[in-house]
Amino acid sequence: MDALALGLQRLDAAQTNNELVEALWDLRDSANDQSAVWSALTAEVVLQGLAYELEQTSADDDGEIPVRVLAQVLGKALDPRLREP
Template sequence: MDDLALGLRRLGAAETRQQLVDAVWNLRDSAYDSPQLWTALTPETLFQALAEELEQVPDDSGQPLVHVLASALEKVLGPRLPG
């Protein structure tokens, strides 16, 4: 599996600090190894997707914000994932 898909999956599932760190390193590796997959990620697309995802989270959901970040990144980068 490529680093982008793996990093996004790990980011969305992260429950510990170490899992979060590992996911971020996977995403960094993807950005380094396959920069063409990251061309859709601009400050505007990131912040728009993040705001949209945050607006959908109920105040009392208890959902960790890292999961919201993962959803936002998947929204922006998902169309670039293979298969």
């Protein structure tokens, strides 16, 4: 399994801060190893994806976003396979 698939899989399954961090490191490795896959990922794309996905979620009673929700939001925003060509 490549670092992109592993990182996205780990993001989808993340329940804790540590699991989220590990998934992000896997995705960083993917960006380093497969730069062509990630070349269209700009700050604008990331921020737009995060804003859109966070708008679709709801915070808990304390106004905080649980790790598992943030992980899923990040996965959707960062997945280069979901971006339009």
